[in-house]
Amino acid sequence: MPAxxxxxxxxxxxxxxxxxxxSPVVGVDDAALDLLRSTGAAVTLDHDAIAGVSRDWWPLxxxxxxxxxxAALAAAIVAPTTPEQVADVLRICHERAIPVTPAAGRSGVxxxxxxxxxxxxxxxxxxxxxxxxxxxxxxxDVLAGTFGDVFEEQLQAEHGLTVGxxxxxxxxxxxxxxxxxxxxxxxxxxxxxxxDIVVGLDVVLADGTTLTTGGxxxxxAGPDLNQLFIGSEGTLGVITGARLRAxxxxxxxQRSAWSxxxxxxxxxxxxxxxxxxxxPAALRLYxxxxxxxxxxxxxxxxxxxxxxxxxxxxxxxxxxxxxECAGGTAGASPLDASLxxxxxxxxxxxxxxxxxxxxxxxxxxxxxxxxxxxLDALYVTVRDAIAAVPGVMAASAHLSxxxxxxxxxxxxxxxxxxxxxxxxxxxxxxxxWNEGTSAALRMGGSLSHHHGVGLxxxxxxxxxxxxxxxxxxxxIKRALDPHGILNPGKLxxxxxxxxxxxxxxxxx
Numbered sequence: 032m033p034a035x036x037x038x039x040x041x042x043x044x045x046x047x048x049x050x051x052x053x054s055p056v057v058g059v060d061d062a063a064l065d066l067l068r069s070t071g072a073a074v075t076l077d078h079d080a081i082a083g084v085s086r087d088w089w090p091l092x093x094x095x096x097x098x099x100x101x102a103a104l105a106a107a108i109v110a111p112t113t114p115e116q117v118a119d120v121l122r123i124c125h126e127r128a129i130p131v132t133p134a135a136g137r138s139g140v141x142x143x144x145x146x147x148x149x150x151x152x153x154x155x156x157x158x159x160x161x162x163x164x165x166x167x168x169x170x171x172d173v174l175a176g177t178f179g180d181v182f183e184e185q186l187q188a189e190h191g192l193t194v195g196x197x198x199x200x201x202x203x204x205x206x207x208x209x210x211x212x213x214x215x216x217x218x219x220x221x222x223x224x225x226x227d228i229v230v231g232l233d234v235v236l237a238d239g240t241t242l243t244t245g246g247x248x249x250x251x252a253g254p255d256l257n258q259l260f261i262g263s264e265g266t267l268g269v270i271t272g273a274r275l276r277a278x279x280x281x282x283x284x285q286r287s288a289w290s291x292x293x294x295x296x297x298x299x300x301x302x303x304x305x306x307x308x309x310x311p312a313a314l315r316l317y318x319x320x321x322x323x324x325x326x327x328x329x330x331x332x333x334x335x336x337x338x339x340x341x342x343x344x345x346x347x348x349x350x351x352x353x354x355e356c357a358g359g360t361a362g363a364s365p366l367d368a369s370l371x372x373x374x375x376x377x378x379x380x381x382x383x384x385x386x387x388x389x390x391x392x393x394x395x396x397x398x399x400x401x402x403x404x405x406l407d408a409l410y411v412t413v414r415d416a417i418a419a420v421p422g423v424m425a426a427s428a429h430l431s432x433x434x435x436x437x438x439x440x441x442x443x444x445x446x447x448x449x450x451x452x453x454x455x456x457x458x459x460x461x462x463x464w465n466e467g468t469s470a471a472l473r474m475g476g477s478l479s480h481h482h483g484v485g486l487x488x489x490x491x492x493x494x495x496x497x498x499x500x501x502x503x504x505x506x507i508k509r510a511l512d513p514h515g516i517l518n519p520g521k522l523x524x525x526x527x528x529x530x531x532x533x534x535x536x537x538x539x
Contacts, residue, residue: 034178036137036156037203039088040096040385048082051092051100052532054520056149057130059106063123067151070119072111081105084134084152088203088381089142089487090395091460093388098453102145102486105132105152112157114174114233114241114271121269121516122239124151128514130528131237133265135176138203139212140396143264143485147520148528155207158271164190169277170230175207175270182206192277195222198481199379207270213262215439215481217378219432220305221312221340222278224481226261233272234260237512246274259507264483265518267511281339285311285349288366289356290331294318295407296361297332298430298438302403303355305433311338311348314433315374318410321427321443326370334363335371387445393422393459394445397467400477402437409474410440416470420462422446432480439480442467464488484522490533492523 042048050056059067068074075081086092086101095101111117124131130150137144146152158176165171169192173182179201186192196209196216208214210232215224222228231245244256260268291297297316304310315335317325322333336352338345356363387394397417401409410428418426423446432439444463448455468491472478478488478495493501501523508515508524520531 034159034181036084036135038083039086040093040388042082043097043099046099047078048099048101048104050102050104051095052103052147054103054147054532055529056104057106057528058149059129059151063127063129064107066123067107067109067120070111070116070123071113072109072116072120075108075110081108081152084108084137084154085146087134087137087139087142087144088384089140089145089485090384090388090393091457091487092142092145093385094393094456094460095453097389102142103147104149105146106149108152108154110154110157114158114235117153117155117158117269117271118235118239118241120151120153121235121237124516125238125514128527129516130519131516132518133207133211133269135205136178136200136203136208138200138208139485140482141485141487143212143483143518143521145486147486147531150516153269155269155271156205158207161185162272164192164277166190166192169279170274171277172272172274173206174272175205175210177206178202179204179206179209186277187280190277191280193280194228194275194277196225196228199381201379203381206273206275210261210270210273211264212483213481215432217431218312218337218339220310220314221338224432226258228276229257229261230274230276232257232260232270232274234268234270236268237514237517262483264485264521266508266522266524267517269517281341283340283342283345285336285338285345286368286371287336287349287352287356288368288370289334289336289363290328290366291334292331292362294332294410294428296363297334298406298410300334300355300361300363301430301433301438304352306435307351307355309344309348309351310433311336311345311352312340313337314430316430318428320425321429324427326373328366333366333370335374337371337375391451391456392445392447393456393463394443395460395463396441396443396482397464397471398431398439398441398480398482399471400437400439400480401471401475405475406438406440409471409476412474413440413442413467413470413476417442417444417463417467420446420459420466422448422459423463440476486521486531486533489521489523489531
């Protein structure tokens with residue numbers, strides 16, 4: 032359904048939707064509701080509507096749909112249509128210490144838009160549309176609630192431009208979500224990750240103060256405040272609009288596919304290609320298990336290469352890729368380029384997640400970044416750590432993004448508990464994440480590459496950042512949000528409403 036959030040999974044429909052977590056719930060009294068309505072924003076108290084907006088695509092929470100549960104329930108939905116209304120809503124909630132959970136497409140997979148402590152679910156989908164385009168500078172000004180597919184369709188059709196940010200969730204997610212979670216598109220080798228695309232932001236702070244950040248191609252005027260809010264997941268401020276760098280629509284494309292005897296050999300080819308300074312838009316390397324599952328290629332690692340852009344640039348990137356694959360020492364062999372077409376045709380299909388979870392499986396993905404020097408060892412260690420969890424049936428990985436200094440490894444795991452109980456399902460899920468993440472951090476990997484932290488990864492933040500960095504982040508939070516109302520319980524940040532409900536108790 033274009034320009035609307037897509038529900039992750041159907042409820043059983045046997046009972047009224049209830050909250051799985053028993054964290055303290057902050058209500059919104061009648062006086063506050065009247066003030067919120069006076070802003071012009073729509074206010075909804077309907078229970079079914081609240082249940083729908085109180086969840087995202089977090090796979091663990093999806094397992095609770097069969098029991099008619101979500102992780103937590105907001106007390107009210109407030110849906111502004113202008114940045115000014117957002118400021119008014121936050122000012123009211125700040126003065127009354129009402130928690131506010133910003134949300135739009137709700138396509139996140141880490142529980143980042145779950146309203147843990149009730150309060151207001153701030154639905155930003157009404158802030159939509161392109162405000163202006165500067166064709167000479169190729170800068171587009173867009174509201175944060177604009178869905179990705181609608182945004183790109185309009186930008187290309189009316190202006191002949193593209194931002195080039197193509198996450199798998201492009202039809203499920205919004206511009207504000209990309210920014211809040213520091214997202215990545217599938218063609219980021221060519222267009223950059225979202226933090227590379229941003230020129231400036233419009234942000235509303237917890238007390239309703241509005242500020243504009245950035246605005247120049249480059250500048251030296253203190254720290255880059257764009258980067259303070261990108262990836263902050265709504266905990267430091269609410270992003271209402273952005274200026275993004277655009278590109279002319281590609282005039283040339285190129286595809287190729289290659290087999291490698293090992294995943295490590297393919298990763299080394301990706302490193303060599305990227306470090307030569309002109310990588311194609313996408314280098315996707317699948318280990319043998321994942322490649323055979325998707326493409327029936329047998330016991331080989333498979334590299335899919337796709338490029339688009341100016342014809343001369345594409346030609347040069349193709350020459351580099353061919354030299355490093357066909358002329359390299361890793362034993363690569365060319366495969367039919369139709370494999371790339373198969374990926375392009377199915378790359379945004381997320382239906383398998385619902386299908387597997389509905390059949391009782393535990394399934395999720397874990398993406399992280401690691402330096403090239405540690406990549407080979409981390410790949411094996413994390414894959415095997417997840418595979419060793421009792422109940423896990425498959426653990427595999429692909430390399431999804433390459434940089435000169437490292438790459439993103441994207442692990443996929445699936446399993447089924449021996450006993451089909453909620454406690455067993457949760458225990459299996461938690462064990463996979465605990466074992467995989469702990470192994471990755473020990474090996475020098477990052478906590479996340481583009482899915483963010485949310486609730487699911489919050490418990491690892493101190494280990495990932497270090498105590499000093501976490502103290503600094505906490506201090507920034509307290510300065511910008513002294514009452515702790517913005518998306519409480521996320522990013523591992525302490526708050527006034529109680530502890531985030533993790534770890535899950537096995538006897539629940």
